[in-house]
Amino acid sequence: MSNFIVDNNGIKRYLVTINVNGIEYTKVVKANTLLVNFLREELDLTGTKKGCELGDCGSCTVLLEGKPVNSCLILAIEADGMKVTTIEGVASTANLDNIQEKFLEYGAIQCGYCSAGMILSAKALLTENPKPTEEEVRAGISGNLCRCTGYINIIKAIMAASGQEVMN
């Protein structure tokens, strides 16, 4: 368990160090601080979206040690000492990541609110399974809800990002 101090109201505050997009941040958080709020409020990384705060919609998907998680279901203290990748860190250079490029090329983005979570789920999928079938792609993003696109162009974009031929 992380180090903690007790504030004037008797509430414990924990010292956590979380590596976000390659940078280590050490912050004082409450026990109930969610990872999504840690990212958005403490670090101003607002690319991670809040859609339901119940783990239903997938908008807040980030990679925790490379695995996609709903950051609204993870406490900041649970991520202490771990590596987190958010949409702001998905591209390792100033250029866009291949998945982001394909999302733009295939019209996979409309309102954009689910896009960050979608792209991170796709990233996790393609890292583990570089040549997924269409069914595997559908399953891989089935935890990310999109209300705009009907998913078709998102599926095409991910297939294209895996280097597979896609009818557009």
Add this chain to the structure above:
Amino acid sequence: MEGIRYPKENTLYKKKEYTQIGQSKPRIDGVSKATGAGKYCGDLKFPNMLYGKMLTSPHAHAKILSIDTSAAEKIPGVIKVITHKDVPSLKYGISPARWDENVLCIDKVRFVGDKVAAVACVDEETCYKALKAIKVEYEVLPAVLNYRTAMNEDMPQIHDEYPRNINTEIHQLFGDVDKALEEAYHVRTDVFEGQRTYQCPIEPHSAISIWKDNKLTVYSSTQSVHYFQYYIAREFGLKMGDVRVIRPLVGGGFGGKLEPTGLEFNGAVLSKLTGRPVKMFYDRAEMFAHNRGRHQGHYEITTGVTKEGKILAAKANFVLDGGAYTSLGIATAYYAGGLLPLTYDFENYQFDLMRMYTNLPACGAQRGHGAPQPKYAFESHLDNVARDLGIDPIEIRKRNARQPNTNTCNGMGIQSCHLTEALEKIETITDWKAKKEKGLPKGRGIGMATGSFVTGAGYPIYRNDYPSSSCMVRVNEDGTSATLYANAIDIGQGSDTVLCQMTAEAMGYRYENMKIVTGDTETAPLDFGAYSSRQTAYCGWACKRAGEEIKAKILETAGFMMHLPPEDLECEEGIIFSKSRPKVEPITFEEAAKKYFIIKGPLVGTGVYTVPRLGGYHKGAPVATSPSYSFCTQAAEVQVDEETGEVDVIHAWDVHDAGQIINPALMKGQVHGAFGMGISETIMEEVVFNKDGKIINPDVGGYRIITALDMPDFTNDLIPSNDEPATPWGLKEIGEGSNNPTMGAVRNAIYDAIGVNVASLPLSYEKVWRAIKEKKEKEQAAK
């Protein structure tokens, strides 16, 4: 100029083809959304900002006896607590005929979720502590939870002004329905039920209000900065010019973000009283409670047809559950029957409707506004009629299909219409005839339906003389970019992108050099915003006109520079050339624009569009009028598991008469999204209440919407045309007509698969399973 290659010989004079429209240009906001850099309202923070939440009613119908905020006010970090005593008592709404909602409830609450008090605190967590500490004493009243019995004499009255809980009553009659039904070869009546659904955009509503120096600035997740500005100014007695409404990126709306909510009104009061910016927001459950989603309804349809299936008369008798307030429901009610005569041509039509108040969340405008459920009923009914007569479903629709340059019986004028071609094409691409002749495997079925929708509402929501859309274009001093200032609202559909394409096309410029300033009442001129699929046409006209003004100005300057008359010059993709003298060296838009600025100052073009007067003179005639209408056909092939009732949509087809396509990729995206929402509503979605009127599934776990696993393979097809004179370049709407046929097409496919009529939405696995079971039991009993 660097980067511009001059053609040695002028080969640019050719038959005019579009260079900026008709192409899948990348979204102008794409990179900011793909990288997470783009800011939505909930992402914004201001120095010294407070967080606000509302306390809502736990009862469906109750008198408020007292509110005690003293304990909440003592909690550290609670800055302000307000009740109805602190807010204007002026009732608001969005349909001006029925302003029936208070910023905070005064004497009673009318649904679970109605607004009772609001707090502003230093952080979100403190807000929840404050809400818990507010003590409200209620006297619980009997509630009206069933819209079908809401008008009964013994039912409690929800609003003093509306006896028997009737919110809207419509009786329209065109032609002689009784006579036509008497003369008909076959008359049939069917009844269908629709369910309550919710838009469920992935981005929750939020608003940040900053009241400073008697001026109010509101950042909001909104579909219309103008209506927000108008209604917020009205509520607080402010001049419109002192209310600034700004929309950051919007994460989907689908109709649910068209009207201001308690977030804007209470946030404004809290900001005024604290002198600090106040951010207010709904969580997912609060979104469901605020609602304004699709009305559930009871739809009785009668038609009389000839032996050949020609419709002689139609009767629509509907009841809608409006919920506790009007919202946009009056328009919904008129749309419900107003749009039905679009796709099929009949002379005699009777439309009766009651929209009822109930103690449930208010319903409003959801994608396809008022039309999808009635259309589902009509398309299901028409398949039943075709079966009675032994006519193929596509054939009966061909025999009744709307033709170009005709009027509907209820006063709508249609110019371009390619519905017949769309019917022929869907027959071909689905291999319809072969599937019907040879039959499909067990449990498999195919169905289709037609659709249509307004390309923009003919009249604004509140009565005013303003033009429908306006915009301004300013070219940068050195000509290397141009900025479009327009308050059409991009809620994800891509309006910013297509408007920049259209502006660039009209200017003779390049989309890639366009910028847009939008969603801000202080920097861009008036537009009513994103609803009724209006922006591409209406703001498109404004953009075309502003672009043409720029082009005329620049060609005049170029004429001086090139020593040629401006009439002989043309500008395409930023190159200005002589139409008659191929050897004259072209110059660039940049050069001419820079010269213009040096001589005359800012190079600006403005554009405006006002819808001409449309429609008949009967009561409610304005609703469903439009300068132009889209048409489409959709088909779905389904596999029904007869053991479980599970419906799997295997493949779907859409053939669209959408006129000139501005951006094919965005167009397809609209059709996919609308169809996806359509099958989701057909098969799974339903807001469900307990016996006390409380929503039991106010989350996307319990309220199921389709995932990537549920979306079928999809074929987009088009009837290409640009013969619509009422719109710029002959375009038509795409975003809402695309879910007009979906429910009917899927229902008809399910009927085709299992031969049973499930007459209520959603066609859930359970209902389908029960219907199959009943059918089997009947067959057993008959043996």
